[in-house]
Amino acid sequence: AQSVTQPDIHITVSEGASLELRCNYSYGATPYLFWYVQSPGQGLQLLLKYFSGDTLVQGIKGFEAEFKRSQSSFNLRKPSVHWSDAAEYFCAVVPLTGNQFYFGTGTSLTVIP
Amino acid sequence: EAQVTQNPRYLITVTGKKLTVTCSQNMNHEYMSWYRQDPGLGLRQIYYSMNVEVTDKGDVPEGYKVSRKEKRNFPLILESPSPNQTSLYFCASSLGTERQPQHFGDGTRLSIL
Numbered sequence: 001a002q003s004v005t006q007p008d009i010h011i012t013v014s015e016g017a018s019l020e021l022r023c024n025y026s027y028g029a030t031p032y033l034f035w036y037v038q039s040p041g042q043g044l045q046l047l048l049k050y051f052s053g054d055t056l057v058q059g060i061k062g063f064e065a066e067f068k069r070s071q072s073s074f075n076l077r078k079p080s081v082h083w084s085d086a087a088e089y090f091c092a093v094v095p096l097t098g099n100q101f102y103f104g105t106g107t108s109l110t111v112i113p
Numbered sequence: 114e115a116q117v118t119q120n121p122r123y124l125i126t127v128t129g130k131k132l133t134v135t136c137s138q139n140m141n142h143e144y145m146s147w148y149r150q151d152p153g154l155g156l157r158q159i160y161y162s163m164n165v166e167v168t169d170k171g172d173v174p175e176g177y178k179v180s181r182k183e184k185r186n187f188p189l190i191l192e193s194p195s196p197n198q199t200s201l202y203f204c205a206s207s208l209g210t211e212r213q214p215q216h217f218g219d220g221t222r223l224s225i226l
Contacts, residue, residue, distance in 0.1 A: 009153075034214055036217075041219075041220075042219060042220075043117075043203060043217035043218050043219045043220055044156075044203070044205075044215075044217040045217070046214040046215075046216075049214050090155060090156065092156075099144075099163060099169065100158055100161065100169075100171055100172070101146065101148075101158055101161075101215065102158075102172075103148075103155045103156040103157070104155055105153060105154060105155040106155050
C-alpha cells in the first residue's frame with residue numbers, strides 16, 4: 001500500500017546538537033516531497049521541497065533534507081538545533097500521477113536547554 | 114499580506130446541528146483543500162479542489178461536503194456533525210499546479226458533543 005512513514009513519534013535533543021528526522025515513502029515512482037513544521041497552535045509552514053535534481057535540498061531556518069532513491073527516504077536534518085525548533089514536523093508527498101497530498105503522522109521535537 | 118483565513122477558529126456544537134467552516138485565500142490560488150488533524154494520525158485530506166466548480170474526495174470525505182463557487186473561497190460543510198468529527202481542521206491553498214507547496218490557515222478546532 002502507498003504510504004508515508006515517520007518512524008519516530010517523538011525525539012528529544014539538546015540545544016546545539018544535530019538533528020535528523022526520518023521519512024520513508026512507498027510509491028511506485030519518486031513522488032514530490034515536502035517537509036512542514038507546525039508550532040503549537042499554528043498552521044503548517046513549509047520548510048523545504050524536492051521535485052527533482054540535486055538530492056540535497058536547502059530550506060528555511062537552517063534545515064536541509066536529503067533524498068535517497070535507493071532507500072525511498074527524505075530525511076530532514078539540522079546541524080545545530082535551537083530551542084525555537086521545538087515543534088511538530090511532518091513529511092508529505094504528492095504522487096506523480098495524482099493530485100492528493102499525503103502526510104506522515106508527524107514527529108514531535110523537544111529541545112532541552 | 115498573503116494568507117489563508119479560516120472561521121471560526123473554535124467551535125463547540127452538538128450532534129446533528131449543521132455547521133460550516135469558511136476558508137478564504139487572497140493569493141489567487143487554484144488549488145484548495147481541507148484536512149483534519151488527529152493525534153497519532155497526522156493530517157488527512159478530506160476534499161480538494163483544483164479550480165472553481167471542480168472538487169474531489171480525499172482520504173476521509175465521509176460526513177463532509179464542500180463547494181467551490183468562487184476561486185478564493187472553499188467552505189467545509191458538516192450537514193449532520195457527529196462526535197467522531199471532533200478534530201482540528203486546516204484549510205490550505207497552492208498555486209495552479211497541484212504539486213506546489215500548500216499555504217495553510219491557522220486551523221479550526223471543532224468539538225461535537
